[in-house]
Amino acid sequence: MSSLKLRHSVRAVLLDEEDRVLLCRCLVPGGEVVWITPGGGIEEGETAHAALRRELHEEVGLVFDGPLRHVWHQELVGPGYAEGHDGVINDYFLVRTTAFEPGGALSNSELAAENITAFRWWRTSEIADWRGPELFGPRDMATALNALIAEGVPDQPLLLGL
Template sequence: MSPMRLRRSVRAVILNEDDHILLCRLVISKPAGTIAVWAAPGGGVKPDEAALAALRRELHEETGLVIDTDPPHVWHQEVIDPGHAPGHDGVINDYFLVRVASFHPRGAMSDDELAAENIVAFRWWRLSDIAGYRGPDVFSPRDLATPLTALITDGVPARPVPLGL
């Protein structure tokens, strides 16, 4: 049996002064149809790239946010699903908490470049809006309200909290 090929990714839980979280809307076409997912900004870690360097690069490219400090690692997610990340057997997402003042996301990437990454929109979400959402889009992780509530209520965990799909 060949070893599993998992895509390593980093994501930022970007919270503003009102504890709203910045999420990007990804529209992904799959053989079974199109799915829209609200997820934390971030992306793949290049070979020989440190996780925090990848996080800084991704945030600058996607949102325009520049971070100077090392944010705490708060969540860890492993998704084993060959259809989840093209060319891979799944993905490993490491999430880092970034506290900021509200800003309008506008990164270094053009709208066409963002669309090539499946990103079509950004939105600041209130926790209550995530918990009460009944629309057609999904969140990543699917139960985002649960770990987000714990993070806002309890603060940074002693070690990264494992997440489900």
């Protein structure tokens, strides 16, 4: 029996004072566009919290030293989620912040090399009502966000699907 090689990533559910979430527009292999939360892979020897703080600085320019509260967990197995891996594990942490204009340490060309083409603050209603060709990751993001906003941080991270 072979074991799966999953890439462990951390992602930030960045909510501003109006409960809008900051998402990254990603162009994925095959040409699909998916709006996802900022974040990325945990490097060897790095803690989840250190990785998320690094990713936030690199991608959106947020230096954050407040509490990171684990709210969602997701495991996706299949091709196309992470190059050289059988899938990904995404752990999502809530980060409350005031709205800001994203501008991280990575240049636009470095972001493009990571398939990130834009950033946008979204209201949950905009995500729920979206009928365009672009997707959200996770697909049921609006429901998960509404529950997080209404009910607060869960006792245990909620398990998310695709």
